[in-house]
Amino acid sequence: MSKAMLIDTTRCTACRGCQVACKQWNDLPAEKTRNLGSYQNPYRLSAYTWTIVQMREVEYEGRLFWSFLKRQCMHCLHPACVSACPVGAMHKLPDGPVLYNDARCIGCRYCMTACPFRIPRFEWDKPVGYIRKCHFCFDRLAEGLMPACVKTCPAGALQFGEREEMIALAEQRLKAQPERYIQHVYGKEEGGGTSVLILSAVPFAYLGLPTLADHPVPSEQELAMPFEYLGVPSLGREPVAKLNDDLARYGTPGIAIGVAAILAGLQWYSKRRGTGQHTGDAAPAAKESGS
Amino acid sequence: MTTRRAQWARSLPVSWTEVVVYLLLLALAALGLGVAIVRFMRGLGATTNLSNAYPWGIWITFDVFIVPFSAGAFTLAAVVYILNDERYHVLVPPVVLAGLLGYIMVCAVLLADLGLPHRFYNIIAFLNPESFMFEISWCVMLYTVVLVLEFSPVVLESLGWEGPHRLVRSFTVVFVSAGIILSSLHQSSLGSMWLLLQDKLHALWWTPLLPLLFLLTAIAGGLCMAILVSMLLPRAFGRPVRTHLLANLGRAVAGFLAVYGVLKLLDLLIAGELGLLFTGSTLSFLFWAELLIGVAGPVAILSQSRLRETNRGLLAGASLATLGLALNRANISMFAIWRPRGTVYIPHWMEVAILVGAVAAAVLVLALAARLLPTMLGPTEEEAA
Numbered sequence: 001m002s003k004a005m006l007i008d009t010t011r012c013t014a015c016r017g018c019q020v021a022c023k024q025w026n027d028l029p030a031e032k033t034r035n036l037g038s039y040q041n042p043y044r045l046s047a048y049t050w051t052i053v054q055m056r057e058v059e060y061e062g063r064l065f066w067s068f069l070k071r072q073c074m075h076c077l078h079p080a081c082v083s084a085c086p087v088g089a090m091h092k093l094p095d096g097p098v099l100y101n102d103a104r105c106i107g108c109r110y111c112m113t114a115c116p117f118r119i120p121r122f123e124w125d126k127p128v129g130y131i132r133k134c135h136f137c138f139d140r141l142a143e144g145l146m147p148a149c150v151k152t153c154p155a156g157a158l159q160f161g162e163r164e165e166m167i168a169l170a171e172q173r174l175k176a177q178p179e180r181y182i183q184h185v186y187g188k189e190e191g192g193g194t195s196v197l198i199l200s201a202v203p204f205a206y207l208g209l210p211t212l213a214d215h216p217v218p219s220e221q222e223l224a225m226p227f228e229y230l231g232v233p234s235l236g237r238e239p240v241a242k243l244n245d246d247l248a249r250y251g252t253p254g255i256a257i258g259v260a261a262i263l264a265g266l267q268w269y270s271k272r273r274g275t276g277q278h279t280g281d282a283a284p285a286a287k288e289s290g291s
Numbered sequence: 292m293t294t295r296r297a298q299w300a301r302s303l304p305v306s307w308t309e310v311v312v313y314l315l316l317l318a319l320a321a322l323g324l325g326v327a328i329v330r331f332m333r334g335l336g337a338t339t340n341l342s343n344a345y346p347w348g349i350w351i352t353f354d355v356f357i358v359p360f361s362a363g364a365f366t367l368a369a370v371v372y373i374l375n376d377e378r379y380h381v382l383v384p385p386v387v388l389a390g391l392l393g394y395i396m397v398c399a400v401l402l403a404d405l406g407l408p409h410r411f412y413n414i415i416a417f418l419n420p421e422s423f424m425f426e427i428s429w430c431v432m433l434y435t436v437v438l439v440l441e442f443s444p445v446v447l448e449s450l451g452w453e454g455p456h457r458l459v460r461s462f463t464v465v466f467v468s469a470g471i472i473l474s475s476l477h478q479s480s481l482g483s484m485w486l487l488l489q490d491k492l493h494a495l496w497w498t499p500l501l502p503l504l505f506l507l508t509a510i511a512g513g514l515c516m517a518i519l520v521s522m523l524l525p526r527a528f529g530r531p532v533r534t535h536l537l538a539n540l541g542r543a544v545a546g547f548l549a550v551y552g553v554l555k556l557l558d559l560l561i562a563g564e565l566g567l568l569f570t571g572s573t574l575s576f577l578f579w580a581e582l583l584i585g586v587a588g589p590v591a592i593l594s595q596s597r598l599r600e601t602n603r604g605l606l607a608g609a610s611l612a613t614l615g616l617a618l619n620r621a622n623i624s625m626f627a628i629w630r631p632r633g634t635v636y637i638p639h640w641m642e643v644a645i646l647v648g649a650v651a652a653a654v655l656v657l658a659l660a661a662r663l664l665p666t667m668l669g670p671t672e673e674e675a676a
Contacts, residue, residue: 044343044631045343080487083421083487084422084487085419085422085424086419086422086424086425087413087414087416087418087419087425088419088422089417104413104417105406105407105413106406106407106410106411106413106414107405107406107407107408107410108404108405108406108424109346110422110424110484112343112346113347113487113488114487114488116489116490118343118491122335122343122406123336123406124335124341124343125334125336126336127332127333127334127337128334128406128407128409129334129335129336129406129407130407131406191490210490234490235490236489240486240487240489240490241487243486243499244483244486244487245421247483247486248420248421248423248426248483249420251483251502252476252480255472255475256472256475256476259471259472259475259476260472263373263468263471267464270374270375271375
């Protein structure tokens, strides 16, 4: 059964216990950071920081929100990184986690380029670096435990369970307090669905998340924000990874067979026409003189 | 044997300028090799300005430009061995060698780009057929072997090894065909590779047509490489340039680029994204530059026989198209991808040094081959007469 995590950003107090729990469970070192005018610290994800609480001051419908969003791997149901990886180092477990296999990786970093959520990180500081990212505490899940971050969350902002149950819980909250939330469960359909679901009081684009193509993107506000990406891209309901996989599966043999057929046809045609007998030699046909 | 001696003798007296150029290229290549050793010892973080915001940098841009530029080898081989047009046979050796050197450069730079270069063989051991990166790496490896075979007759003939020479020649059509299939696959896959970036690549560039557009620009760009090599290499060694043949290639470039330009604009029209052309953003400017330099300019020049029948017109058309191809690949692999605000990437000097070294080595090998291998540039005018 597929597990999922529900992040209710309206309940988060930004205590960052999840960041600490993640580092403790996974034996991740501390990082030297700089004060960049925000409590958000470390400022970005890295190979040694797999989750952060992103903090943003957002003005929405005339009110100021201080929004806290736990950023981490979204554990997509149809992950782009899994489709991208040439050696199958990225793979998805049936119960949710998207994992990375150290032993297979060649370090091409296509997963980093392909991920719509910009999650995988590389160990730039090492002579031989690996990719690192949240692995959904797959080791804890195997023992029937919940992820370390969920376990530690004191505010009830993080919930963990079956994906269906988490969606039901999220929708129940949207119904119980409609004025509290944007009426949308992020991750239910985005990019074909993710194993991390998010509830928010402000539009998801304000949080820097790629929105569904049919959800409006508040661009002018977006660009005015201090920690923003250059814009907010949008995901579809169908994962683009599916297009990729179909094209690879059927397009590749299709092109190979099609081109081979064209070549055979051209050969046959030019033979029948009896045009120039080639010498089958990359050297010029004209024989060198001077011998 | 006497032929080879005669060729050697002819290739000798070498001018001092030429020697200086060779030494300069050798020095740049040696520097690149030295920097590459530092990169392998110290890792990517210490020797490049790549980061989590820019996991791919100038090396990948170089690769996705050099591969279609090297497509001259497969397009010219198709003309000679599949369409059986003997007239172009004389152009084949230098263009195939240039293509081969292009692919070797790409393989070398890719190796430097890998985070775990000592594990490169995993690409053979573990397969993910849904990954276009997998398809590209396999095709590039196999096609490099094909190019070695395609070029080998020139070397075998110069060495006087008759047996292997005959053997390779008897299979020419087989591996030329394999080369065309492999090229169609990986040139298009180089475009498919960006499909996963639907949410990150700017809408002016992201389209499901990417594989087709990449194949078309590779054919046009490859023919430009064939034109440039066939013009600049003989000229450097005081041999005649076959302007008339190259003009025909130029006309084909104009045709393929025109089809590409129409497809590209139709695609934007159908997607309802033509408005993006007029937003006045840096990216829309880059798109215009790419379209004007890489498509409109070359098509305007190369579609007129008056202009393409001259060396100058051909050179201008092919150079513009090549520049446009480079800009297109740079836009897609670097500029048009969303990045976290406030992050910048300026290549480290070591990244640049490795690229410069690779190009210098390739140019040096090409020049030495033209100097030393008797059949590289075809018969001189007196010989042909």
